[in-house]
Amino acid sequence: MNTKTIVITGGPGSGKTSIIKELEKRGFTCSEEVSRDIILKAREDGIDQLFLTNPIQFSELLLKGRKEQFHTALASNNEFFFLDRGIPDIPAYMEFKGDEYPEFFSEACKEYKYDAIFILAPWQEIFTNDNERYENFDQALEIHEKLIETYTKYGYDLRDVPFGSIEARADHIIDVVKAL
Numbered sequence: 001m002n003t004k005t006i007v008i009t010g011g012p013g014s015g016k017t018s019i020i021k022e023l024e025k026r027g028f029t030c031s032e033e034v035s036r037d038i039i040l041k042a043r044e045d046g047i048d049q050l051f052l053t054n055p056i057q058f059s060e061l062l063l064k065g066r067k068e069q070f071h072t073a074l075a076s077n078n079e080f081f082f083l084d085r086g087i088p089d090i091p092a093y094m095e096f097k098g099d100e101y102p103e104f105f106s107e108a109c110k111e112y113k114y115d116a117i118f119i120l121a122p123w124q125e126i127f128t129n130d131n132e133r134y135e136n137f138d139q140a141l142e143i144h145e146k147l148i149e150t151y152t153k154y155g156y157d158l159r160d161v162p163f164g165s166i167e168a169r170a171d172h173i174i175d176v177v178k179a180l
Contacts, residue, residue: 006081009086009119019173033085087108
C-alpha cells in the first residue's frame with residue numbers, strides 16, 4: 001500500500017493540533033508537531049526561545065524531526081498519514097522572521113514531497129497564546145501568508161479548511177483525502 005502523506009499546516013493558533021487529535025480519535029495515524037518537543041528540550045537546557053536565539057539550529061532540529069516523520073509515514077501500513085506541519089513550514093517561518101538560511105532547507109522541500117496540503121487560516125476566535133507560542137494574532141496572519149507563498153513556491157495546491165467545529169473541520173479533511 002502506498003501511504004498518502006497529508007500535511008495540515010497553518011499559522012499558530014489556527015486549530016491544527018485540535019484537528020490532528022480529532023483525526024487520531026477517529027483512528028487515523030498522525031504525527032504531532034515536533035517543535036514543541038524541541039522548545040521544551042531547549043528550555044531544559046536553559047534556552048528560553050531557541051527559535052529566537054538560534055533560528056538555524058532550531059530549524060535544523062525541526063528538519064531532522066520532520067524528515068523522520070516523513071520516513072515513518074512512508075514505512076507505515078496506512079492509507080493516510082496526517083502530519084502536523086511539513087518541511088516547507090521551516091523556510092516559511094525563517095522568511096517570516098527575516099532570516100537567511102542554507103540551501104539544504106530548500107533542497108529538502110524539493111526532495112520530500114507530500115500528497116496533499118491542508119491549510120488553516122488564522123482564526124481570531126480560537127487564537128490563544130501558550131508557553132511555546134510567542135506570536136500574536138497579527139504575526140499569525142503574516143505567517144499564514146508566508147506559508148501560502150512557500151508551499152506554492154514548491155508546487156503545492158493548498159486546500160483551505162473552512163472555519164467550524166473541530167469535528168466539521170476533520171470531516172472536511174477526511175472527505176477530501178478519501179477522494180484523492
